[in-house]
Amino acid sequence: MIRRPINKRWRFGLGIASIVVLLLSYTWLSGRMKEENPNDTTIPSWSQLKDGVVRSLELGKRTEERWLAVDAVATGYRLFVGMFLGVSGAVVLGLMMGCFPRVEAVLSPPLTLFAKVPGTAALAVFFVMVGTDTEMYVAMVTFGVLPSMALSVHLAVRDVPDEMLNKAYTLGASHVEVIWNVIVRHIMPKLIDAVRLQIGPAMVYLIAAEMLVGDAGFGFRIRLQQKKLDMSVVYFYLALLAVFGFGMDYILKKLQRLLCPWFNPVRQ
């Protein structure tokens, strides 16, 4: 029957089984490739993958630096600064648009337009306008995240019932207090959800930019290793990106539960 619930044990068992099947399939595929070409690195064996991990972690012979440390610092800095600026700007613009119809009338059309432009397609514009230094990556993430997130915040603000705002006024709230003590608190869970949804696109923009013009970072390393057809480092990096995305999502969900214990997504 559609949507018939399953118990926790079944859910856990099926989840584990899917991962085991994935790993077994990979092992079989890698073995098949080795039978055809023992030096193949496009689908590396588990030992080749281990070599890739070691190479990423040990000091480089030429640069005296660890790849992973250099790449993680470069990508992490660009991502966090870009996200911080993008999210901050989006919250301010979204709040203003949701609270003041005149601001909404001015900002809504351009933001709707910019939100439709794929961030990766706009790479060329950023190269030309901001150059290829750190600022370019930060700007890329910021402006990739800002329009769509501002629209999400705007919609969340508009969803706050008028009755709640009127109620606050009858309790003596000023305009600023209505925004800070009612609207911001009311939209907080949706705001955190919006940030969770923006992490994926932000990473896409950043990795794409690093692959094209980067001199450090995850995208740069993946491109370099892919040119040599050495996928052992590439798969390791992809796994790290997945773990990072999953970890951020988990932390934000926990943060949502901590800051908004009243929020019940099923009821919403």
Added chain:
Amino acid sequence: MSEIIVHCDKVHHWFGSAGVLYDVNVRVARGNIVAVVGPSGCGKSTLLRAIVGTHPPRQGRIQMHAHGKPPYEVRRPGRDRGIVYQRYSLFPFLTARENVAIGLMLDETSIPFRLFRFLQWRRIRRRHLDAAAAFLERVGLEHAVKLYPHEMSGGMCQRVAVAQALIMKPQILLLDEPFGALDEAMREELQRMLLRLHAENRVAKKAGEPPPHTILIVTHELNEAIYVGDRVIGLSQYWNWAEKGHVACPGATVVYDEAAPVSDPDGPRDFEEFTKQRDRIRKAVFEPEYLQDREEFRRYWTACAAEAPHRE
């Protein structure tokens, strides 16, 4: 003469070409518990929103007469008018106690104070929360102080909402069909809560003090109106507007305004008296064929004036 709190003076309201309220004149005296009834779409909630200040009238004015202040015209929501809606009266992100305390916080402190004088703010906060807990106890919700609205029943939420408004000691408490979504048992419980407020008014009057609660409740339940109100106002579009020279109904107006029997919160209801008054209200307010003169059933102030010399 009773002290007037709210004066709706020749209030007209319309949406596009559709007239909603026409020449509505209502005076609410301190201590009144006024129930407003009327057919669906007659503008009961529009009148209430006009008094709240969210939808000021297109023509006419609404004046507030706060104690010790010159009268002023209502143009926006204000601290002197408490409101309880059928839904969304509580802030979902606050517990019951925080919901009741939020008015005190907003009224007595500012954002810079809360941010930069944190220690002082914590002391004041403690006092607010204690006061809120005491108010919740008054409405029988001492066990619910830490519950969020989604963890409470509809009736509990409405009781918290009433406490949230009352703690601010508003000049008038406005209730917009507050019990509309509740089951019968819960509805009766809340009606008794309003009657207890009326009982507090009577005690204050006896002691020679001004009655603390003035309430205007919009409801579509006639029995509820007669039971909780000490005065019932009927708004209706069924009046003799054609005889007054209008080609179409210009909007609903006050066609009924009479005192209602005051019930004891814990006593039985006087069903005989209820039935008589209900029949009169039905005839005056809900009967489309009965297009009477507006003045026919507006006897509240005349009756008050007639009673006053006897009291003296």
